[in-house]
Amino acid sequence: MMENTYELATRLLQVTESLHQSAEAENWDALPQLQQQRVQLIHALENSSEPDMTQETLTAIRQLLIQSQLIERQALVIITQQQEKISHEHNQLQQNQKARKAYGSFS
Numbered sequence: 001m002m003e004n005t006y007e008l009a010t011r012l013l014q015v016t017e018s019l020h021q022s023a024e025a026e027n028w029d030a031l032p033q034l035q036q037q038r039v040q041l042i043h044a045l046e047n048s049s050e051p052d053m054t055q056e057t058l059t060a061i062r063q064l065l066i067q068s069q070l071i072e073r074q075a076l077v078i079i080t081q082q083q084e085k086i087s088h089e090h091n092q093l094q095q096n097q098k099a100r101k102a103y104g105s106f107s
Contacts, residue, residue, distance in 0.1 A: 005048040006057060009064035012041040016068045020075040026082070038072075 003011070015037045022030040045065075053061075 003044070005045065005050050005053065006061055006064075008041055008045050008048060009061045009068075012038060012045065013064050013068045013071070015041060016071045016075070020071050020078075023075045023078040023082075028082070031079070 015034055019031060019034040019038065022028075022034060
């Protein structure tokens, strides 16, 4: 059975919330699959066509999509902070390795 636009938007919100929760819990392994689900739902939404939707339904769908975007932005902040943290830690490791090499050459 094909989902209607409202159901797709609801699922998108649910998956986006799961993505955000996974980012908060630092469950990085879950993110690619959740993001793939989001992409599929977004494509399905882009291709959905229901010309006889009421204004009330359109407004509800719009609100679901806005909520999804807000939660996605929050998740992106968490993910970006983690990437910056990892990059900083990587740079620190490289500096430590260079220092050890330099120190080792004086021994």
